[in-house]
Amino acid sequence: xxxxxxxxxxxxxxxxxxxxxxxxxxxxxxxxxxxxxxxxxxxxxxxxxxxxxxxxxxxxxxxxxxxxxxxxxxxxxxxxxxxxxxxxxxxxxxxxxxxxxxxxxxxxxxxxxxxxxxxxxxxxxxxxxxxxxxxxxxxxxxxxxxxxxxxxxxxxxxxxxxxxxxxxxxxxxxxxxxxxxxxxxxxxxxxxxxxxxxxxxxxxxxxxxxxxxxxxxxxxxxxxxxxxxxxxxxxxxxxxxxxxxxxx
Amino acid sequence: xxxxxxxxxxxxxxxxxxxxxxxxxxxxxxxxxxxxxxxxxxxxxxxxxxxxxxxxxxxxxxxxxxxxxxxxxxxxxxxxxxxxxxxxxxxxxxxxxxxxxxxxxxxxxxxxxxxxxxxxxxxxxxxxxxxxxxxxxxxxxxxxxxxxxxxxxxxxxxxxxxxxxxxxxxxxxxxxxxxxxxxxxxxxxxxxxxxxxxxxxxxxxxxxxxxxxxxxxxxxxxxxxxxxxxxxxxxxxxxxxxxxxxxx
Numbered sequence: 388x389x390x391x392x393x394x395x396x397x398x399x400x401x402x403x404x405x406x407x408x409x410x411x412x413x414x415x416x417x418x419x420x421x422x423x424x425x426x427x428x429x430x431x432x433x434x435x436x437x438x439x440x441x442x443x444x445x446x447x448x449x450x451x452x453x454x455x456x457x458x459x460x461x462x463x464x465x466x467x468x469x470x471x472x473x474x475x476x477x478x479x480x481x482x483x484x485x486x487x488x489x490x491x492x493x494x495x496x497x498x499x500x501x502x503x504x505x506x507x508x509x510x511x512x513x514x515x516x517x518x519x520x521x522x523x524x525x526x527x528x529x530x531x532x533x534x535x536x537x538x539x540x541x542x543x544x545x546x547x548x549x550x551x552x553x554x555x556x557x558x559x560x561x562x563x564x565x566x567x568x569x570x571x572x573x574x575x576x577x578x579x580x581x582x583x584x585x586x587x588x589x590x591x592x593x594x595x596x597x598x599x600x601x602x603x604x605x606x607x608x609x610x611x612x613x614x615x616x617x618x619x620x621x622x623x624x625x626x627x628x629x630x631x632x633x634x635x
Numbered sequence: 636x637x638x639x640x641x642x643x644x645x646x647x648x649x650x651x652x653x654x655x656x657x658x659x660x661x662x663x664x665x666x667x668x669x670x671x672x673x674x675x676x677x678x679x680x681x682x683x684x685x686x687x688x689x690x691x692x693x694x695x696x697x698x699x700x701x702x703x704x705x706x707x708x709x710x711x712x713x714x715x716x717x718x719x720x721x722x723x724x725x726x727x728x729x730x731x732x733x734x735x736x737x738x739x740x741x742x743x744x745x746x747x748x749x750x751x752x753x754x755x756x757x758x759x760x761x762x763x764x765x766x767x768x769x770x771x772x773x774x775x776x777x778x779x780x781x782x783x784x785x786x787x788x789x790x791x792x793x794x795x796x797x798x799x800x801x802x803x804x805x806x807x808x809x810x811x812x813x814x815x816x817x818x819x820x821x822x823x824x825x826x827x828x829x830x831x832x833x834x835x836x837x838x839x840x841x842x843x844x845x846x847x848x849x850x851x852x853x854x855x856x857x858x859x860x861x862x863x864x865x866x867x868x869x870x871x872x873x874x875x876x877x878x879x880x881x882x883x
Contacts, residue, residue: 505753509868518861546863577882613766613881615794620757623874626867630875633861634825 389435389458389466397435397466397478403530410481412532416473419542421447426545428482435466436475468534481532484521484548492584494632495564497554498524499600500591501621507531508539509622510589515543517629523586524551525600554588554600561586566605568596569628573607576631581608583632592621637683637706637714645683645714645726651778658729660780664721667790669695674793676730683714684723716782729780732769732796740832742880743812745802746772747848748839749869755779756787757870758837763791765877771834772799773848802836802848809834814853816844817876821855824879829856831880840869 389397399405400413411432414423417440423429424447434441434448435456441448448455463472496514501507507529514522522531529536531549550557558566565585569576588604590596596604610619610627619627637645647653648661659680662671665688671677672695682689682696683704689696696703711720744762749755755777762770770779777784779797798805806814813833817824836852838844844852858867858875867875 509871512864512868513871515862515864516858516860516867518863541864541866543864577878610764610878611882612764614763615766616760616763616789616791618789619764619874620760620870622868623757623761623871626871626875627878630825630858630878634859 389456389462393433393456394466397433397476400478401468401534403533406481406530406532411478412481412537413468413476413534414479414537415467415469415476415534416538417475419537419545420475420477422542422545423477423479424448429545430480430482431477432480433478434475435463435477437463440474469538482548484550485552494519494583494629495521495523495586496625496629497557497586497588498522498528499554499588499596500525500594501528501589503592503621504529504533504535505539506592506620506622507533508536508541508543510625511536511540511543511547511549513622513626513629514547515540517633519547519629521548521550523554523557524549525554525597526551554603557586558603566603568601568604568607569609569624570595570607571609573609575611576608576628577611579608581632585632587625587628587632589621589625589628637704637710641681641704642714645681645724648726649716649782651781654729654778654780659726660729660785661716661724661782662727662785663715663717663724663782664786665723667785667793668723668725670790670793671725671727672696677793678728678730679725680728681726682723683711683725685711688722717786730796732798733800741766741768742831742877743767743769743771743834744873744877745805745834745836746770746776747802747836747844748773748842749776749837751840751869752777752781752783753787754840754868754870755781756784756789756791758873759784759788759791759795759797761870761874761877762795763788765881767795767877769796769798771802771805772797773802773845774799802851805834806851814851816849816852816855817857817872818843818855819857821857823859824856824876825859827856829880833880835873835876835880837869837873837876 406412433454435458438457565582567585568588588596654660681702683706686705813830815833816836836844
């Protein structure tokens with residue numbers, strides 16, 4: 388049974404303000420929650436699940452009894468952000484990747500004011516696919532722990548470390564990283580030599596790279612167009628850019 | 636003023652069955668509707684717009700008076716599929732690209748059971764960016780004239796010709812086209828030579844290429860992964876594949 392105070396607490400985590408206050412977020416679904424329980428970087432606070440799920444996954448559930456909540460489908464529906472709730476919902480503590488001492492030499496992304504949670508989740512999935520260790524995002528981007536970001540990342544948030552902060556700060560910490568930005572007038576990404584340990588700035592869906600961050604870009608690159616479209620979707624552009632940096 | 640019968644007709648076009656019956660679809664927004672009115676391939680049936688929009692765009696509106704409907708914001712909201720309706724909605728006849736005599740030598744896509752309208756719209760936008768003349772889709776894919784496809788294509792449906800049909804039929808019409816399919820075990824797309832006039836089959840979001848179409852694929856290709864993600868989003872994968880075919 389879910390107490391009223393817990394119901395209220397879990398529902399509050401769908402709102403950014405309360406996620407930041409409690410430093411906790413929600414994650415749903417059988418597959419992702421199982422992966423979460425086996426991941427050292429994440430501390431699970433509460434598991435709310437159907438009786439069958441709790442029984443089947445007992446070996447994974449190394450949590451005090453009061454952190455395991457058994458509920459029925461109607462109750463799960465009440466706290467779920469999904470149209471079709473999926474057996475289990477976990478409340479998880481946000482990890483603090485900001486304190487990690489060093490960034491490997493591998494490619495990293497900086498998202499400059501990305502607003503669409505589906506795009507951000509898809510970008511985390513791209514970073515995961517190409518083995519990028521970090522994705523940074525500007526403070527005005529959607530937060531990494533928005534339920535739609537978590538859901539559309541398909542588990543990528545478990546492997547790609549995400550940190551929100553200003554581009555300038557990140558550049559100060561890693562001054563050896565070359566900063567790339569994508570723009571219509573940049574150099575052809577298919578023919579220009581690229582530094583595979585760089586930091587790529589991905590601009591906002593409609594506006595591109597912000598006025599305050601554009602002067603920090605050290606090299607402009609572009610995906611050459613052969614048709615009539617004015618732009619590519621931000622996640623699609625990120626996929627093509629990452630593919631080029633990792634494979635050319 | 637919008638008559639009740641017209642209101643009912645326009646609302647019905649949000650449903651696939653009625654779109655196919657009437658061979659008409661809905662398109663919304665100032666920018667796209669203006670482009671539509673100047674595009675020879677599309678016949679506009681009805682324009683429903685706010686008074687200011689009708690006045691400003693009079694030179695473009697080469698339509699009989701009874702096909703121009705002036706309405707207020709409340710009425711527009713009633714027929715709109717958008718959260719924030721945008722000045723104008725057009726009812727448009729579906730063009731029949733199936734009759735086009737020849738397919739240029741350029742690269743084409745075949746979407747095998749793509750279900751998410753946002754993915755299909757984004758794929759049309761990718762095809763437009765890379766100058767692909769045609770996108771084909773299997774009969775069980777979402778239809779090209781779904782309002783969310785139209786909206787997320789950002790006008791690409793005006794330039795990329797879309798045809799729904801079986802892969803076999805398309806191959807019979809264009810037997811010289813080499814058929815590619817993407818799969819984890821395919822040849823590395825970054826190093827394997829690619830035929831830039833081929834036909835690329837893009838699989839379903841969860842299941843990949845269908846059992847019935849897989850035997851028709853003549854060459855398997857893959858985007859090499861270096862990380863933990865199991866897959867890329869279908870539109871992102873399409874973007875990377877098209878970029879490679881057009882630029883390597």
